Structure formats: structure tokens, C-alpha cells
Amino acid sequence: MRKKRPEIFNYLKMPTNISNAVRIEDNIAIILGNIIYITAPFENNRGIGGAFYGHYEHTSHVTTICNVKMDSSFSKGAFSGPGAFDPSSNEETFYLFCDVENCFHLLSFQIRAIVQKFSIPEIRHVSSMCGLPNHGQFVALTNNEIFVCQILHKSGRIIQKIDISASEICSYNNGFLIFTNQHIDLCQNGVIHTFYKAEIINEFYVTNQKVVVLQRCDKNCAFHIMHEGTVGIKNCRVQDVLGEWAIALCNGKQIIIVNINNNNLRMRISLPLSKQYPLKSFKYLYAGHNKSNNSLVILLITNTDVIFIKVPLHLLKLDAEEEEEEEEEEEEDEYSTEFAEDDETSNIEDEDDDDESVGNPSTVQ
Incomplete structure (x- = not known):
């Protein structure tokens, strides 16, 4: 055979040029200016063989996106009605994206809607984000700073600010990795230490x-x-x-x-x-x-x-x-x-x- x-x-x-593409676990988020497409190419049960199962059109250009785990009661407090809250689940996964106006938006594809919008004045020009295991926590990377944040029911707050120039961040175990010049740092429980160092590191x-x-x-x-x-x-x-x-x-x-x-x-x-x-x-x-x-x-x-x-x-x-x-x-x-x-x-x-x-x-x- x-x-x-x-x-x-x-x-x-x-329909237009792709401005960014971000891997989020087994999904790929494709950003076209103000439009977000979420694909699930590694699963067969997500519409058209997984090629496409959701999109959202925003009012301004989107810079980056990540997923954030929230306690299931968050949806119950934000919305009511059929499909808005699943009492059998202990947690939900939302997509958090940032736009050029420095606003954060929490998107639920379950109900196809923004469940929360907030801004944190100290955080501007976000280039990358990643979610953390703790409910409602995420990390935002700007030009010269990293912010560890907590999403509240009507706002967001900064848990930790790190003054560092980095090019990439990524969730890892119970913390996150920071890619700086020639080394990778690990931040866990607010403590940073060198994770890997070499003369040449281009990506990880x-x-x-x-x-x-x-x-x-x-x-x-x-x-x-x-x-x-x-x-x-x-x-x-x-x-x-x-x-x-x-x-x-x-x-x-x-x-x-x-x-x-x-x-x-x-x-x-x-x-x-x-x-x-x-x-x-x-x-x-x-x-x-x-x-x-x-x-x-x-x-x-x-x-x-x-x-x-x-x-x-x-x-x-x-x-x-x-x-x-x-x-x-x-x-x-x-x-x-x-x-x-x-x-x-x-x-x-x-x-x-x-x-x-x-x-x-x-x-x-």
C-alpha cells in the first residue's frame, strides 16, 4: 500500500494584510489590523477542519493577544442569559487583547462579545502578553518595562513592575520567561533569576x-x-x-x-x-x-x-x-x-x- x-x-x-500571528497553546491567533481570527488547526472539531472557528472585528488596530484563565463566576458577574455562564466549570478561558489606544479587552468566544474593557495608565505601547496560571493574571511587555497584572471585575491593577528591556515573554510553569540580550530569565513569585545564558540567543x-x-x-x-x-x-x-x-x-x-x-x-x-x-x-x-x-x-x-x-x-x-x-x-x-x-x-x-x-x-x- x-x-x-x-x-x-x-x-x-x-481580506487584508496580516499584521501579526501569535500562538496561544494549540490555537493560532491571526491579526489583520483591527480583525482577530482564531484558528484551531490541530483539532478536527473546530469548523472547516479546524482552519477557522472564530473572529472578532474591533474598532481600532490590535497589537497583541493572549489567553487568560478566569474563575467561572467572572462570567456570571459580567453577563447573564443563556450560554453566558456554565455552572459545571470551575474556570473559563478568555482572550485578552490590547489595541493601539492602550486599552485591554477581555473577549469571550463562547458568547462572541467583549466582557470587559479596561486601561492601566502606567501601561502603554504593549508589544507582547502572556497569561499566567493564577486566575485573572497576565504579563504585559512594553519597550522598557514588564508588568504583572491582575484583572478585577471592573478594572485591572499592577501586581509587579519590572524595569527591563526585553524582546519576548512566555508563560512557563508557574511563572514566565523573559528573553533579554544573550540570556533568558525566569520570574517566579516575583523573583527573577537567570534561566539560560549564551553568547548567541535569537529566539526560544x-x-x-x-x-x-x-x-x-x-x-x-x-x-x-x-x-x-x-x-x-x-x-x-x-x-x-x-x-x-x-x-x-x-x-x-x-x-x-x-x-x-x-x-x-x-x-x-x-x-x-x-x-x-x-x-x-x-x-x-x-x-x-x-x-x-x-x-x-x-x-x-x-x-x-x-x-x-x-x-x-x-x-x-x-x-x-x-x-x-x-x-x-x-x-x-x-x-x-x-x-x-x-x-x-x-x-x-x-x-x-x-x-x-x-x-x-x-x-x-
């Missing part, structure tokens, strides 16, 4: 309670799981990490999928797309596991398009198995497609990737 091949299972054409990922550090040299990337393995991938355009797996869209029109702890476990697929895209048009890549059909789902996001690619997990195999390797090459030839090449990719041939695209950290000089 011939193995199933990677395929596009959904495609969204957005939190996945399945693992922290993965990305070190970039030009377009070459090294993925390092803290206290575990490291793998290098050449010519990355956009990338993501899922558990022990690094997934990257690379020059040569290919997606590389490799296990960070065992780089012999890997695969390379040609993009199964018929429409021509310059490689530089891809801005984001997100990956997740769809348990119902045992597949890896990859989202590729351009300025206006969201492409959902399904990769059956049984395609992942050890390259040492020569017979299967030959089968993979035959399948790649069948579903490979040509892309419009930009100046940065025109001098790079697919053959160059065969032996050098994945390897030990030495591949990243």
Missing part, C-alpha cells in the same frame, strides 16, 4: 515543558533543547519547534523536519503547492500534532494567505533504512512543485541540501 503523502487540507485567503520556544533555544548565524540555525540534544539546519527561512522536533522552511523549496535529539530521524518534503510564492513571502511557520488522524500539521503564513499542510507521521523514519529512503525520493519527485525564486534563492540548488541541510551543530558556523 502506498503511503499517504503531505497535502494541503485547508487554505485561507485573508516552550513546547511540552521543554525549552528550546534557537541560535542563528546568517540563515543557518542551531536548535538546542536545554540539557538535551542539538541539531543544525541550513538556510532556514521560517521555523518552529514541536516537542523534540524542529521544523523549518528552507531554501531549495523544502520543509525539513528533524528530531533534535536524534538527527538521523528526519525527513525532507517538497512543498505541495500549485500557486507560486517567493520564499521570502513566508512570514510565520507553526506546527502541531493532530491526534485524531496522527499527522503533523504545518501552517505557513504569508502577508495574506494561511496554508494548512498535513504530514502523516508514518512518513518520519530513520535515514539508515535505505529502502525507505529510496521510496521517499520517489515520492518527492511526484509532488514537488516549482516556486517563483527571488534573488536570494536563485543561486541555491536542491542538490546542495541533500547532505548538508541537517546535521550536528558544526553545520552552523
